[in-house]
Each structure stands twice: as C-alpha cells, then as structure tokens.
Amino acid sequence: MLDAILVMSGLALFLGSVLGYASIRFHVQGNALVEKIDAILPQTQCAQCGFPGCRPYAEAIAEGRADINQCPPGGEANIHKLADLLGVEFKPLNAEHGEPKPKSLAFIDESTCIGCTLCIQACPVDAISGAPKQMHTIIASECTGCELCVAPCPVDCISMVPVAENISNWKWKRPSYLEQDAA
C-alpha cells in the first residue's frame, strides 16, 4: 500500500517537474494562433472588418470576438483558409463589411492636390510621399489599395485605379478542358 503511494507520488513529482521545465524551455513567444491568422489576412489594413487593422482583427478572431467572414479584400479564398485553420464551417462573406473588388491602387491627381497631408496621416502603410503645401504622390509599390486615403481628401483628388494586366503579372490560364472534370 505504502509502496504504491510512494511510487505514484514519485511519478507525479517527476512528470510534473518535466512538464514544468518544458513549459518554460519551449515557451512560445506571443500568441501562435494570432500569428497564424495574421499570416492569412491580406494586410491591406483597410479596417473594413471593423477593427483598426489586420492584426487587431486576427486577435479578435482568436479570442472569438469576431467572425471569420468580415474581410472583403481576402475574399472567399481566405475565409476557406481561416475555416481550415480554425476547424470551423465556411460561411460566405458578410455583406455588411463590403464587397470584394478587383485589386486597385490609389492615384493622386497631382494638379488638383493642395498639399494638406490628410491622406498621408490616413495611410496605414506610409505609402504616400509629400509634405505640407507640397504635392503628394502615391508610392505604387507600397500601396495596399485600402481606400483609407480617399475619404479624408478635401478636394477629392484621389481615385482608385484597378491594377491592369501587364506582361509581368500576366498568368497562364487554366487549360479549357472538355473532359467535364469526369476523372
């Protein structure tokens, strides 16, 4: 009887200390789930989801405060990925947060711009270059197409221009296939 108690408590002590050590030794920095969700989100930082950026939205999903179908730029493809990651059912995009649109970039009509810097302050990724009372312009390679600069502009000189297909972003099409996807 005593032997059994001793063995069991000894084992419990030993395993407990192993687990305790492992939890310190292999501690994961930050919240791994938030990182994984954030990696799927498109990083447009457009706030259409109702949160002030992709990471806050990722945190809200991880904590169960937000649904997975609130990101229009990510579209259905991203909802599928999130559903796979979190082991939940796919649901169609919530129309309250907007419709998916073709990828666009902001464009400043430089002859109308008055140099007020309001768009610069609104841009979440610092993709607008300019200074007070100087002309502003979009750094196209940095622009995520979030549209946050459009509303603050007092002279309406910012428009969203869809990204045109060119030789460098052109893709081979899926072969047209008459097999009726039988096999």
Next chain:
Amino acid sequence: MRKLYHFNGGVHPPQHKSESTRHPIIKPPLPEKLVIPLHQHIGNTAKPVVSKGERVLKGQKIGRAEGYVSSAIHAPTSGTILSIEQEPVPHPSGLRDLCISLEPDGMEEWIELQPVDYLNTDPSTLRNRLRDAGVVGLGGAVFPSFIKLNPSNRKIRTLVLNGAECEPYITCDDMLMRQRAAEIVEGAKIMRHMLQADEILLGIEDNKPEAIAAMKAASGDEMEVVAVPTIYPGGGAKQLIRVLTGIEVPAGERSTDLGVQCFNVATAASVYRAVRYGEPLISRIVTIAGNVANPGNYEALIGTMIDHLILQAGKNEEENVAIMGGPMMGFDLPSVRVPLVKATNCIIVKSEKLFPKRPAPMPCIRCGRCAESCPADLQPQELYWFSKAGNFGKAQEYALFDCIECGCCSYVCPSSIPLVQFYRYAKSEIWAQEREKKASDLARIRHDFRIERIEREKREKAERLAQKSAKAGSEQE
C-alpha cells in the same frame, strides 16, 4: 571515344529539319521600320536612354541595363527614333510592352567599335562589356550571359556548349555551326578564359553530320566535339550535361555547384563578336519554316516585324498563324505583326495539314506513359491531378518546379490531355501567390513600423511636456 550517358524518357517527334537547311543563311533586306522591345531578357526591363526624334547609329545603346539581372538594348541600324511606346510584343498573352520604334535611314552607319584583347583583360571588365553589349542566352531562355560567366568562388571544370538543337523544325544553330564554326570556337575560348574552365565539350545531335564535321574541323585541340544521340529533349541544359558528363543536377541545385556551366553555341558566337569586335547583339539567326514556299534561316535585325520575315520566306497572306519557338515548347503568336526579339530562334507558319487540331481530351486512364517519357524523372500524372484541382502546394511537393516544360508528356498522352499546359498554369498561379505574399509581408512590416513610430512620437511628446512642467515648477520655487 567519350563514354556517353543517357537520361530517362524522351520522345522522337518527326524532325522537319531538312526543309530549312537547303540553302545558306540569308540576309533579308532592311525593313522600313524596326520595333525594339526593351524587355527581351530575363530580369529588369532596360531603361530607354534616347528620346523621340533623335538620330541613332547602328549599335548605339538605346536601353541601359537596370539593376543586376538585366541587359542592354541597342539600335540594330542607324536611323531616327520614331516613338517610345507600348507596342504588341511576341508574348503568349498578346499584351503590349514598352518598345522603341526606329526608322532606318539605310546608311548602316556604325558607332565607333571598341575591340578588347580578352587575354589581357580582367574577367570582371569582360562581364561588364557583355552586359553593355546586351549578350543573352540565345537558346531561348535569354538569361543575361555575364551572370552565368561569373564563377564566384566555384570551380568550373567543364564548359558545355549546347549545339544539340533537339526541337523539330529549328535549324538556326545547325546553320550557324556549319557556316561560322570559327566564331563559336573563339567565343568558347573567351568563355573558358572567363570561367577558368579545364575543358570544353560541344554536344551536337547526330542528325547534324555537316555541323559536326564543320565544328570538328574548326575546333582543333581547343574543344571536344561530341555527337550525341538524337532524342528530344536532348538539348535541354540538364539533359545535355547528363549525357556528356554523367552528372545529374539535383533538384534545387545548379549545374555550376557541380562544376559545369552550359551555353548555347549562338551565345558563344555573340560573345566572340562582342569582345573581339565590340559589336553588341543587334541581330540573330532565325529559322522560318512550316507552311512557307522557301523555308530557311535568316539573319534578321532585332525588331524586324515577323510578317516581313514570313514574306521573305514566300508566304504572302494577311492572316498567317505562327508559332514562335519549336512545336514542342513554343507558343502561338497572338499576331504576326510583332517584332523579332533575342529569344526568337524559330517561326513556324502553321497550316491545318502540318498541325492538325488536337483531339478533345479524354479522361486519364493512368497508363503511365507520361511518367515513362518524362526526362526530368517526375510523375506527370500526379502533377496533373494536383494542378487541375488547384492543390498547388502538393504540386510543389511533387517537384513541379523541376519540370522543364518540354511537353513530352502531352506528346505521348493517349487521352490528349494538355498536361504541360496545366503545369504552366500551376507555376504561374504559384508565382502570383508568392508575389501577393511578398506584398502583404511588406505591408505588415510597414504598418507595424508606422504604429511603433506613432507610439514613440506620443511618448516623446509626453516626456517633453513632463520636462517642461518640471522645469517651470522648479523656476517658480
């Protein structure tokens, strides 16, 4: 006799080579207009350095190499710059790209050429010369040659010259070897000097006895000319290296890691002209074949309209449909009103008789013939399932990017499934996803940085305020 190795698979399509080798290389008359695309190589588009209305000389640089992986573009003849605009280019998309249009003045007035004595020149200077001369791989991949000629601490033992020319119809390298063997040998010597290679091997398929004889006569002791068996795609770089040296380049590695570098014979000839005479790459030999009255090889200026060349070969029809490249790896030109570029090794005018319509695809019967024919030892049927289902990650696991797109699998498929077309589609989807991933990672970094900056500014402002009030407080006392 050198011991030859072999690679798995391969096919024997009808060759159609004799039609275009009946007469020597022809120089077509100067066209009325040249359209020179600024993106004719792998890497960054060249930056135009001339302006509209400017008179340029033959060989003058009109596009400067931009960034490391890039190459310069030159005026193929003397004349006036008409425009620098988006024009249709030979690309499967049919989209436009930035081109410089040039109206020749017929004087053929050269810039002052500066030859180099390569033996007394630093290899780095020679590489810059080749970059400035716009020398790129003429086998079809148009990768800037100066980059491949930088051994950067790797020992290159063997320089392989590729004269295999395995695709049907194409005979431009064959005719070059027959007629300009000495230029190829001299170019190969320059390349050997730059790479400090021990030996040069020239592989030619044994269906080109005239070329083999000409190259043997010209090469002396400088290089070994090896006749290799005729089998498609024996002219693929990895396949030729395998046949000549027995080295199999593993997935994810380059042949240079194993001490072998490979160049097309036409590239060797253009290296020679760029170094020995200072001539930039402004023309190339192109095979015009298929449904034309007079198939042959033409030495055409870069920027010559392809319909002008087809007309030279005796086909005068408005609506010609043509393939650029060979029938196995080439693509249908969206129009023949596009210019010849450095990559254009062959133009095949199509006809119903030569290229009958492919039967409609049938379901895959898992016969495995595609796997037997694959020269890259892949499992094409698996790649097909994954590509078709959009399961690109799995396709990558099955080494999709080791596929050289030779088209053997599509050629042998008894169900006529467009296999290689699915792999191209899958590859370009994966590249697009990677571009998006890169862009979103950049956006994340910039957004995080911005938030951090705003916080820092707030903190600093608060600190300044605190200091100020503390100072004011102490002064009051």
